[in-house]
Amino acid sequence: xxxxxxxxxxxxxxxxxxxxxxxxxxxxxxxxxxxxxxxxxxxxxxxxxxxxxxxxxxxxxxxxxxxxxxxxxxxxxxxxxxxxxxxxxxxxxxxxxxxxxxxxxxxxxxxxxxxxxxxxxxxxxxxxxxxxxxxxxxxxxxxxxxxxxxxxxxxxxxxxxxxxxxxxxxxxxxxxxxxxxxxxxxxxxxxxxxxxxxxxxxxxxxxxxxxxxxxxxxxxxxxxxxxxxxxxxxxxxxxxxxxxxxxxxxxxxxxxxxxxxxxxxxxxxxxxxxxxxxxxxxxxxxxxxxxxxxxxxxxxxxxxxxxxxxxxxxxxxxxxxxxxxxxxxxxxxxxxxxxxxxxxxxxxxxxxxxxxxxxxxxxxxxxxxxxxxxxxxxxxxxxxxxxxxxxxxxxxxxxxxxxxxxxxxxxxxxxxxxxxxxxxxxxxxxxxxxxxxxxxxxxxxxxxxxxxxxxxxxxxxxxxxxxxxxxxxxxxxxxxxxxxxxxxxxxxxxxxxxxxxxx
Amino acid sequence: xxxxxxxxxxxxxxxxxxxxxxxxxxxxxxxxxxxxxxxxxxxxxxxxxxxxxxxxxxxxxxxxxxxxxxxxxxxxxxxxxxxxxxxxxxxxxxxxxxxxxxxxxxxxxxxxxxxxxxxxxxxxxxxxxxxxxxxxxxxxxxxxxxxxxxxxxxxxxxxxxx
Numbered sequence: 001x002x003x004x005x006x007x008x009x010x011x012x013x014x015x016x017x018x019x020x021x022x023x024x025x026x027x028x029x030x031x032x033x034x035x036x037x038x039x040x041x042x043x044x045x046x047x048x049x050x051x052x053x054x055x056x057x058x059x060x061x062x063x064x065x066x067x068x069x070x071x072x073x074x075x076x077x078x079x080x081x082x083x084x085x086x087x088x089x090x091x092x093x094x095x096x097x098x099x100x101x102x103x104x105x106x107x108x109x110x111x112x113x114x115x116x117x118x119x120x121x122x123x124x125x126x127x128x129x130x131x132x133x134x135x136x137x138x139x140x141x142x143x144x145x146x147x148x149x150x151x152x153x154x155x156x157x158x159x160x161x162x163x164x165x166x167x168x169x170x171x172x173x174x175x176x177x178x179x180x181x182x183x184x185x186x187x188x189x190x191x192x193x194x195x196x197x198x199x200x201x202x203x204x205x206x207x208x209x210x211x212x213x214x215x216x217x218x219x220x221x222x223x224x225x226x227x228x229x230x231x232x233x234x235x236x237x238x239x240x241x242x243x244x245x246x247x248x249x250x251x252x253x254x255x256x257x258x259x260x261x262x263x264x265x266x267x268x269x270x271x272x273x274x275x276x277x278x279x280x281x282x283x284x285x286x287x288x289x290x291x292x293x294x295x296x297x298x299x300x301x302x303x304x305x306x307x308x309x310x311x312x313x314x315x316x317x318x319x320x321x322x323x324x325x326x327x328x329x330x331x332x333x334x335x336x337x338x339x340x341x342x343x344x345x346x347x348x349x350x351x352x353x354x355x356x357x358x359x360x361x362x363x364x365x366x367x368x369x370x371x372x373x374x375x376x377x378x379x380x381x382x383x384x385x386x387x388x389x390x391x392x393x394x395x396x397x398x399x400x401x402x403x404x405x406x407x408x409x410x411x412x413x414x415x416x417x418x419x420x421x422x423x424x425x426x427x428x429x430x431x432x433x434x435x436x437x438x439x440x441x442x443x444x445x446x447x448x449x450x451x452x453x454x455x456x457x458x459x460x461x462x463x464x465x466x467x468x469x470x471x472x473x474x475x476x477x478x479x480x481x482x483x484x485x486x487x488x489x490x491x492x493x494x495x496x497x498x499x500x501x502x503x
Numbered sequence: 504x505x506x507x508x509x510x511x512x513x514x515x516x517x518x519x520x521x522x523x524x525x526x527x528x529x530x531x532x533x534x535x536x537x538x539x540x541x542x543x544x545x546x547x548x549x550x551x552x553x554x555x556x557x558x559x560x561x562x563x564x565x566x567x568x569x570x571x572x573x574x575x576x577x578x579x580x581x582x583x584x585x586x587x588x589x590x591x592x593x594x595x596x597x598x599x600x601x602x603x604x605x606x607x608x609x610x611x612x613x614x615x616x617x618x619x620x621x622x623x624x625x626x627x628x629x630x631x632x633x634x635x636x637x638x639x640x641x642x643x644x645x646x647x648x649x650x651x652x653x654x655x656x657x658x659x660x661x662x663x664x665x
Contacts, residue, residue, distance in 0.1 A: 053652075167560050174553045403617060
């Protein structure tokens with residue numbers, strides 16, 4: 001069986017003292033930044049990315065995977081303890097998790113989130129390893145038309161779960177694609193939208209955009225309503241481990257969430273958020289057992305299911321990235337950026353040309369997950385302390401990390417000016433209710449999309465119908481259309497709005 | 504005409520303006536045709552698409568009723584100005600501005616300036632706290648970035664380190 005062979009190769013790469021250390025540092029740093037209120041996983045990864053520049057590629061990716069899991073776990077922690085979900089996928093965790101915390105059961109809620117995530121992560125890793133090879137073969141059957149359609153599907157998939165107006169979110173994708181057009185056109189060598197500024201001929205870096213929009217923009221918005229009182233359940237985290245009844249209730253939910261998340265995560269654009277919402281809906285539909293708290297009132301299944309689903313989903317969402325080179329969400333878009341910095345072009349060729357990197361990364365994801373349970377759970381007291389750090393000390397530090405981060409990316413002050421402007425733009429986005437995550441995805445995919453469309457139309461001699469006459473491409477576009485139709489159905493539309501209403 | 508959703512209306516306008524801007528920019532490059540896409544083809548397509556999306560968003564904001572008018576709300580000018588100013592000051596002090604004859608002052612000076620200016624964006628500002636925070640962050644950044652990660656950063660002003 002190839003699977004075991006590959007996994008053992010991966011673990012051989014990942015299980016060196018040095019790489020384990022990087023995974024550990026990544027996990028700790030990720031959680032450290034991730035639990036800070038108002039800092040989501042995207043901002044966390046963008047901020048910590050420069051810390052990995054000096055490392056060899058495998059170590060850098062391992063550390064980033066650790067940062068990713070740490071940041072996600074940090075996000076769940078704030079969702080449960082402060083009712084502040086750091087990202088869309090932990091919105092549902094906050095519903096019952098926060099209620100559990102209010103009832104003095106913050107400990108079990110945090111433990112369930114970690115254990116569920118770990119279980120889901122293990123399973124997701126296996127799915128990832130098993131599906132990677134067959135999907136890579138599919139990838140080689142893909143022509144430019146298929147890639148273009150796949151990106152359309154991925155981009156649309158990423159916005160259907162975004163909050164607010166769907167059309168506005170699609171606008172953000174297009175805007176992101178347009179920003180991606182800035183810089184030298186690979187075909188003609190023409191410098192587009194560079195206004196004769198030499199730095200702009202290299203294009204606008206995604207790190208600059210991510211830090212400006214997610215870092216500065218968020219800080220400015222947070223500071224404008226700083227008087228908000230938050231209830232933090234710091235002293236109430238006394239016992240951590242779930243009781244026997246808790247275990248009985250949560251394990252089936254974990255299993256269901258894992259299965260659901262693994263399946264949905266593979267779909268381009270599906271990923272973590274969709275899985276978490278779907279899992280919560282399913283758990284809610286199941287009958288309550290005797291003595292179980294109702295949903296919305298601190299039901300442990302409401303934490304276990306979505307947390308497992310979102311972790312399984314984020315694990316399997318590496319599949320489209322690693323096999324097809326298409327990032328399914330903003331976090332993965334950052335991972336693409338990180339790989340490009342280390343001269344790795346994500347895609348089907350990584351597995352063949354760089355097997356130790358590929359399988360090492362997969363193994364290190366599992367290690368990252370394991371570290372979270374083994375190390376982070378006992379350290380929960382420290383993370384909670386961080387929640388009590390006043391925001392007025394935190395935000396100057398975040399501004400500083402962003403500024404140093406963008407400067408060190410190219411050792412160029414031009415990036416510092418750019419991040420400042422994108423901070424202003426990010427704040428405008430927030431004020432006008434424009435979701436920034438799709439923009440980042442569009443930015444990363446912009447040139448790839450143009451290139452594939454150009455090739456597809458060159459081969460078809462300018463005939464657009466090539467996108468629908470090739471069966472694979474047509475299927476992908478049909479899936480994209482179906483997604484749109486489903487979201488626009490009145491019943492789903494209503495449910496989607498309700499899911500995002502904060503109370 | 505009454506705007507029913509302020510946020511959506513202005514978001515739509517923004518899309519229209521940016522879309523048209525990119526489309527006009529694209530027409531300066533060779534556009535070509537579908538079979539031979541020039542550098543202007545795809546941006547022109549996207550620019551027009553964005554403008555259309557913007558028009559629909561803005562139109563819907565005029566006709567679809569919202570409970571509270573979806574106001575944009577007051578702008579937080581103070582945090583906006585201080586955060587962005589802190590960022591620019593950091594860049595100028597760290598790298599210098601040869602065109603204006605400003606020498607590079609290095610990382611430590613830049614960190615102090617950034618923290619002191621950025622901290623003013625908040626509601627509370629205490630000198631003692633801010634100085635301690637600056638020292639902690641300066642030492643921490645030096646340890647992480649210069650000593651730990653070995654990044655090439657100028658630490659002290661150029662007239663001291665030479």
